[in-house]
Amino acid sequence: MEAANNVAECERPTIMITNDDGIDAPGLQALVRVLVSTNRFRLFVCAPDSEKSAVSHSITWRNALSAKRTEISGATAFAVSGTPADCTSLGISKALFPSVPDLVLSGINMGSNCGYHIVYSGTVAGAREAFFYGVPSVSISYDWVGGISSINDFTLAAEACLPIINAILVEINNKTYPQKCFLNVDLPTDIPKHKGYKLTKQGKSIVKMGWKQVASDAQGNSISNMLSTMTNDPNSAVSNADAKAVSQDNLLFIRQVKGGAVDDGETDYRYVKEGYITVTPLGALSHADIDCQTFFKEWLPAVAEHTSSAL
Missing domain, CATH: 3.40.1210.10 (Survival protein SurE-like phosphatase/nucleotidase)
Known part of the structure; x- marks a missing residue:
């Protein structure tokens, strides 16, 4: 058995x-x-x-x-x-x-x-x-x-x-x-x-982030869940109280939601x-848009030509 x-x-x-x-x-x-x-x-x-x-x-x-x-x-x-x-x-x-x-x-x-x-x-x-x-x-x-x-x-x-x-x-x-x-x-x-x-x-949607100065690690830790899920209310970010009291030799910053961009x-x-x-x-490869390929196809030979003429 x-x-x-x-x-x-x-x-x-x-x-x-x-x-x-x-x-x-x-x-x-x-x-x-x-x-x-x-x-x-x-x-x-x-x-x-x-x-x-x-x-x-x-x-x-x-x-x-x-x-x-x-x-x-x-x-x-x-x-x-x-x-x-x-x-x-x-x-x-x-x-x-x-x-x-x-x-x-x-x-x-x-x-x-x-x-x-x-x-x-x-x-x-x-x-x-x-x-x-x-x-x-x-x-x-x-x-x-x-x-x-x-x-x-x-x-x-x-x-x-x-x-x-x-x-x-x-x-x-x-x-x-x-x-x-x-x-x-x-x-x-x-x-x-x-x-x-x-x-x-895959689209191009993103939650855009900025930075905010804080006074202590505790303030930064209080929004760690917001940053991990990126789905909570951006207005829930901590206040900037006493940030100016932080030593100028050791500035502390946390990420802050600034808005978003969504493709249609x-x-x-x-x-x-x-x-x-x-x-x-x-897939694992990042393919550039065709317009970028077209631009650099013309741009790179011009760079090489300019470099050669400058020597």
Whole structure:
């Protein structure tokens, strides 16, 4: 009987989960619970031991990482002292787990990751790192809005993603899943009333940030949640009281929301705000717009010619 159980376990597809909100974050915990409840997957978790929001694709290079075994029911889990990209790299390397996962999921992030925010996102980087090494991957984010969203919404988000996850694994098993992209999935705030899945492209939406001088680290820490989700009321930024009292030799500044820019095309941000679950294929290369290519095609030879004539 034990041998039969081992065979059945090996036949299950393996999913590895990471994130950037930290291994104890409700989004990751909800995703694991929902996947465990299906009894269809073997689950590995390799996630940061603390919040690593907006670290983009940074990696740990000079120092050793620690990986501490953590209890998460239904999964083999480790909390790692590194970035999301570190966690994915370690998790798919076979140095920590016995096999390479069939699929990597990064999330569920607290806050959407659309437009230019994809560049900042540690959640997206967790999926992108797997893509670098040929492992299918998906980053998942929920459009959390303070005062409206609740922790239970992460469970609804995970359940809404199950059809996508199952369909991807079918394609992987059939060896028909595309190798030249990974997926970025964003779920709308009102998940029970979502309008279905929508294939989109990355837009240019962004929350623009400025800087504000503060008197102490405590003031900066008080808005860390606002900066990590980029969805809260920009008017909630702390006051600038006593900022002038700070020593001129050690000035302290915090980021502050200054406004935003939204593109009107058929993009990820537009459709997630309209209530769709957006599915955006992403690659690792940044292709410049065609007009930029045209400009520099003419500009660069002129630079070279000018340089030669000046010698």
